[in-house]
Amino acid sequence: MNTGIFIIAHAPLASALRASVLHVYPDAAGGVVALDVPPNELPELTRTRAVALLKSLNTPNALVLTDVFGATPCNVAQKVVNGVQSKLVAGVNLPMLLRTVNYQHEALDILMARAMAGGMQSIMQVAVTAPQNQQRKSNDQQHHDHSQ
DSSP states (O other): OOOEEEEEEETTHHHHHHHHHHHHOGGGGGGEEEEEEOTTOOHHHHHHHHHHHHHHTOSSOEEEEESSTTSHHHHHHHHHHTTSSEEEEESOOHHHHHHHHHTTTSOHHHHHHHHHHHHHHTOOOOOOOOOTTOOOOTTOTTOOOOOO
């Protein structure tokens, strides 16, 4: 049985992440739910909505992904997963979520490790260089290209 994936984040991030992952994995719709937490919503209301969504996954295991550790979505998620067969990871990003859906069939502990690895391995500096053989404009005499 697949592990359910529950994204809880500041609005509209959770829904946007879910929509993005379903663009790549449209058949995963039933196993991925999202809860956008609007500004100024009472944590009790967020918790009630989170419990209902978690139950809607209809699976004994859930990986809960949230955006910012210590913020309302994460704090609510900590209370919701307490006592439930689940794992909670803060710092969700799209590569993490894509990897999670791809390996959704694996055991919860392995899935959590894959999610964290996917999220961390996708963070990198990308070098941007100017086109090499580009002609200079005649009025651009003071411009100097520097590469690092």
